[in-house]
Amino acid sequence: DAMVIQNPRYQVTQFGKPVTLSCSQTLNHNVMYWYQQKSSQAPKLLFHYYDKDFNNEADTPDNFQSRRPNTSFCFLDIRSPGLGDAAMYLCATSRVAGLQETQYFGPGTRLLVL
Amino acid sequence: DAKTTQPPSMDCAEGRAANLPCNHSTISGNEYVYWYRQIHSQGPQYIIHGLKNNETNEMASLIITEDRKSSTLILPHATLRDTAVYYCIARSSGSARQLTFGSGTQLTVLP
Numbered sequence: 456d457a458m459v460i461q462n463p464r465y466q467v468t469q470f471g472k473p474v475t476l477s478c479s480q481t482l483n484h485n486v487m488y489w490y491q492q493k494s495s496q497a498p499k500l501l502f503h504y505y506d507k508d509f510n511n512e513a514d515t516p517d518n519f520q521s522r523r524p525n526t527s528f529c530f531l532d533i534r535s536p537g538l539g540d541a542a543m544y545l546c547a548t549s550r551v552a553g554l555q556e557t558q559y560f561g562p563g564t565r566l567l568v569l
Numbered sequence: 570d571a572k573t574t575q576p577p578s579m580d581c582a583e584g585r586a587a588n589l590p591c592n593h594s595t596i597s598g599n600e601y602v603y604w605y606r607q608i609h610s611q612g613p614q615y616i617i618h619g620l621k622n623n624e625t626n627e628m629a630s631l632i633i634t635e636d637r638k639s640s641t642l643i644l645p646h647a648t649l650r651d652t653a654v655y656y657c658i659a660r661s662s663g664s665a666r667q668l669t670f671g672s673g674t675q676l677t678v679l680p
Contacts (some may be wrong), residue, residue: 461612486665498613500667510665545612549665554599556662560612 458482459561461546467567468536476531476564478546487529488558489521490545498545504529505551533566541568570669571596571659578675581651587644589674591657594638599661602633604642605670606653613656613670616642647678 460479468474478487485506490498502511504523518540520532533540543565547558574592581587593602603618617624617631619640624631630643644651656673 459612488665497670498668503665505665512667543610543612547612547668551662551665554661555601555618556660556665557603557615557618558668559615563610563612565610 459546459548459559461544461561461564463564464562465565465567467569468533469569470538471535474533474536474566476533476544476546476566478529478531478561479527480546480548481527482548482550482559483526484548484550484559485526486549486551486556487523488545488547488549489519489529489531490547490560492543492545492563494542501531536566536568538568541566570661571600573657573659573671575655575657575671575674577672578677580677580679581644581647583649583678583680584646587647587651587676587678589642589644589655589657589676590639591642592639593657593659596637596659597661600659601661602631602637602640603658603660603668604629604631605656605658605668606651606676607656607673608650608653614653616655647676649678649680652676652678 488503489501492498522530543563546561549558604616605613633640654673
């Protein structure tokens with residue numbers, strides 16, 4: 456089945472230690488997103504790639520970076536995780552077509568910062 | 570995106586139909602109605618979307634009123650695994666941008 460895959464499902468890191476979360480998709484979608492979701496809050500968009508074009512949200516901290524080496528893979532890098540970065544990180548993909556744009560989410564990676 | 574209003578919570582007996590309402594009285598002509606759900610500790614799951622006509626897929630049916638000011642998501646035979654927060658989103662997009670989730674409806678399916 457075509458899908459969005461995130462590994463690992465749970466990631467533990469230490470305060471200040473760089474961490475990378477990964478996302479892959481078999482949907483051949485041209486857009487890949489990274490959202491951050493903290494407990495009891497709605498998902499918040501960090502940035503997205505439209506094909507190779509990177510689009511950062513205005514309030515995304517510099518501590519968060521992303522790479523998309525090819526259509527199928529996208530990575531979220533947190534350079535120096537703080538305790539406040541503990542959250543669920545959600546990857547989503549879509550194909551923009553006219554006025555419709557359905558986003559499909561992966562299962563998420565829950566990040567714990569010690 | 571047009572504002573949507575949903576009841577904060579609903580219960581449904583297992584095996585019965587779950588009817589989840591959504592009000593979107595300010596929806597514009599080019600905005601679609603999308604439904605997602607989020608089961609605890611999982612990523613949001615796309616359910617269905619529509620513009621004007623009623624839609625049905627393997628998961629659910631979407632009924633949109635003729636004036637498009639409200640809609641109802643129907644899960645025809647709810648199971649315990651359908652317990653989740655359900656989000657109704659009114660949106661048009663010719664480009665990639667944030668999907669804005671409101672507060673949603675917590676549906677609890679009771680045995």
